[in-house]
Amino acid sequence: MRIGIAQLSTRAGDFEATARSMADYSRRAAEQGVDLLVYPAATLCGLTPVLGAEREGLLLDLIECLSGLMDELACPCLVPVLVDLDGEPLPDALLIDGGEVRPVRLAARLESLASGSPAGEEATSDALPEIPFRGARLGVAFTYDDLDVYDDYAYDVDVIVFLSPYGFAVDDPSSALGSSLAEGRFPADARATGAWVVGVGSLGCYDTQLCCGSSFVLAPWGELAASAPSLEEALLVCDVDPSAEGPLSNPVTPEVYDPSLLTWGALGMGLSSLVGELGSPSACVALDGSLPSLLAAVLAVDALGPTNVRAVVARGGPADAGRAGDVVRALRLPDENVTIADVASAPDADSASDLLQLRLAAVARESGAVALGSLDKTGRALEPATLSAAALQPFADLYRSDLLALARMRNAISPVLPVEALAEVRVPDVVAGEGDLGSPESRIEFVDLVLSSYVEWELSLSDIVAERGHADVVRAVVGRLRDLETDRPARVLAPTVSSRTLDEARGPVSLAWRDRPRPDAERLAARLEEFSADAPGATEAPEPASEREGAHEGDILDLLGYLRDFSAGGGFSSLDAGAGKGASGRHGGQGQPPAADPWDGPFSEN
Template sequence: MKIAVAQMRTTAGELQRTAERMVELARRAAGEGARLVVFPAAALMGVWPVDPPSQEGLLLDLAEALVKISEEAPCPCIVPVLSDADGAPAPEAILVHDGQLTPLKLSALLRSSVAGHAGRRPEAGREDGDGPAPDLPIFELGGVHFGLAFSFDDLNDFDDYAFDIDVVLYLDGYGFAMDDPSSAMGVSVSDGRFMDDAEATGAWIVGVGSLGTYGMQVFTGSSFVLTPWGELAAQAPSLEEGLIMADIDPNRGSPLDHPLDPEVYDRPLVAWNALAQGLAESLSQMGFTQAAVLVDGTLGSCAVATLATDALGPTNVHALLATGANDGLDAAARRLAENLRLPVRELPMSALSPDRTLAADLAQAHLVALAREEGAMPLSNLDKTALALEASPGSMPHAGLAPLGDVYRSAVIELVHMRNTISPVISRASRHAFEVPAIPGIEECGPTPESRIDFVDYVLASHVEWGRPLSDIADDGGHPQVVSDILDRLASCAPGRMACGPVIVSSSRTLDDVAWPLGMAWRDRVRTKAERAGEGIGGAISLGDDLDEAIAQAAEGLRGVAGPQKAGDAQPAGGEPDAPAAPRDREGDVRDVLNILRDLSLTGGLAADQPEGRADRHGQGGRPGPGGVPGDSPIWRTFSEN
């Protein structure tokens, strides 16, 4: 079967226009022999549902668009849609075939429900134990058996359970994240998870990448087709529209005649281009074509000005040069504006106030005034490290959109170095003009500012992106008091972040995902292994006699599951079943339960049951280390030492 993937840039909710384009692409694909056309997950409705009161009207208009596609498309199509389930996005895909519209996830759920009520097990699933998600779509078309995945959890199900499928269609709904190679789709296929998925399923993997910016999430496209043996059969470009086709032969087991060579994944380059696309399209969605930036010669200001120029063009970026604080940085700021050919307005900081903090606040006000005058959007120079640790409550927030607000400062340094290899617009002085957050003892965490900011970002990424507790981070990275102070500052700055503007999402987990409850006085501290095992508190915990006994029995059962007893362990005398039992270790029982609860809280389920290397919501499975970023280190598991 020849399958086509229509990688298209759209505006979410522009239903009729998008439906017309889908029909046009289906006609083009059918003319080239395609028997199935697959469209991206975000093409029609984006990645976030509208508010519940608007759902009815949206669904009525969506139905009209789907009917148009069913009436005019010359070949079967997979058209993803989006609805709301208790406030969360609920993706669905409609199979358009012979004038019929079949919701694939809903159909799978209904089949599972009917089979359950009839006392039968679904045909597809695991041979023993619990099966996969009941709404995991599986369908047949033209003699080819398809599985449909919207998330890495869905892919995990196809990897782990026994399905008789020939092709897995993966409709990307995550968007690009710097800490997850798989999010870049085909351009990083040799670094991400999809080769493993092809091997695990024994099926063709068709990755369908959305393209464009939906909300503040950036999608880079780069759709691809992988054979079951891991060859790249087709790939669409990143950040461009494209229609790719591949001949899927479930019976083929030999190498392709002309496979494509997988690209070497250049993370900084892909990230810079994704941020530029996100900035341009986010401003357009807000009604702006121009931006205003405050340039003071520091690393962050030069990075934002350069990114804005790449995204919008120099005539659409207005630079406000804040001068007078440092002669070297003043020269660097002027040189940057000249290199980028930006229209410039100079603002002497000494004329604002002798108080540097007040002068910086007033400079932000001047930036807003310049933006208003030019009809532009003001841009914030804050990065993720600054938002995490420097957005203190009561301080004046930076106005406008923060293009680097989801990028750690160490990664900004990396991006600037990469950008200078294209054209050296940012001076050496500016590349070294960044601050390390003022954390007590941070000087002990590295000999240079770069190494110290690496440590700060390692702590933040470990906690934010990877959900690791304070004690684990301190065990691996050392400097427990500094780690504790960094995470305490992260919590304390939560109210300050509320006043900051939107950011372009470029990680698997933003700071909004770890918002600290306002008014929460408790803070974690570094704990010994004995404390974390619950020693010393077992006798103080009682859940009632019945529950205590049930917990004890469960703990005993867990010990039995752990394996056969070692030689010398207590055995019933003579092997008789009614021999007296040894006294129960009640404190040990409670420790077992506490450790189980800890693992559940870290993983959302028993970590031993989680697929290897699928640790986060993007499914990357790496772990951060000092001097690196999440994903640079070997695969890990979050199950505790217990």
């Protein structure tokens, strides 16, 4: 079977323009003899559902779009859609072939309920597709969990099409698809199922999620048969042979995964898209000499071009050492795009920052440019909010240590950032005096490791301390994160580049309780071990709860003992149990939690 992937960039809900592009790709695919052309998950509807009040209208227009497409598509196509099931969005895909339409996921569920599951077990409404098509049996996976089901159960499929619903996330290598095959999960999926794995990546910015493309085709033994580039539109065509046993005659060498380079490219794509969504072709940024502000200017120029970027340069501020002017000259901004803001009269650094933001707001208003900020995830989590005129914060979902890695990567391409700016790292005052953590950069890396363990991986204080030590620092970092919930803006407009944002990790602001690190003997598992009659290794039954000291506590713990089976590998798991399936994050935790050893790559191990 010859399969094609139409890796195209679209705008969610722009049905007319998208339908034209889809039809054009189908004609190009038909000319190359493609038996099945697959479109990315975000092509028509994006990756996030619309408001409930708008679902009916969207569905009606989507139906009209699909009706027209059936006459325009030049070859059989698999078209992903977001459908509504009992008020909940459910991804599905329509197999359009010769005027017939089959919703593959819904059909699989109905067939399973009617005849039993493919694995010979009890019928289920969660069955996955097994579609005879062009001499092969086709499976379609919509999530990592679906891939796990194909891995673990006896589905008889030759080809699995993975319609990735995930945006790129630094902490999930698999989200980069073909760009990170050596670090991702997909070669293991191919070997586990004995099937060809066709990874289909969306391309573009959908809501705030960044999708990098990088579609690929893997042979059942794990060799790379074909791959599409990152951050570019492409039509990928590959022959898959269900009877082949390998090796491939001309395998493709997987590229070396460079997370900082891909992140920079994704941020540039997201910045360009979001600036356009805000109704302007240009952006303006305030430069105070700090690394984040300088890096924001570099990103804006890379994404929009120097003529579409305006700079407000602080003069006389606490960080003013001529750096901002040097960067402006290195980026070749036109003189008319540069505004000098004299903040020397400000009584302190906070006042100087406020004056600079006021001038940025004035420039944005007068020029119509979108004001950019330089907040990062570390600052949003641990530092009080300050006055900001920014409409868009390109780094708000990146930790401060990640910004350092991006700056060094960008300087390796061309040295536009002053070396002194890279050496000055602002450390949140919650750990500013922790000299035993080493240099300021080491302290930032440790802080970011604690934050990512807590936010992305949802590990408890006790788990983090058990793995990292420094109990006082860990408790202070998480405590500050929670204390600033009410101070932190509910949402800032920013590209999403992690599997869990600070907004998604927001806790109840009225909660007075705060967690504390606990030794192993005080952990729930140890207490259940003490009181449960089913404890592993128990040689005699425990005393009845009524005869024990603290009978009421014993009664409660006996009751909790019934939860032992449910807690295994679940919410009571430790750090080691959190890896792999069932771990946290928007992407299902398919990466690995931060390792115990310090950082050996360009990014902190988020």
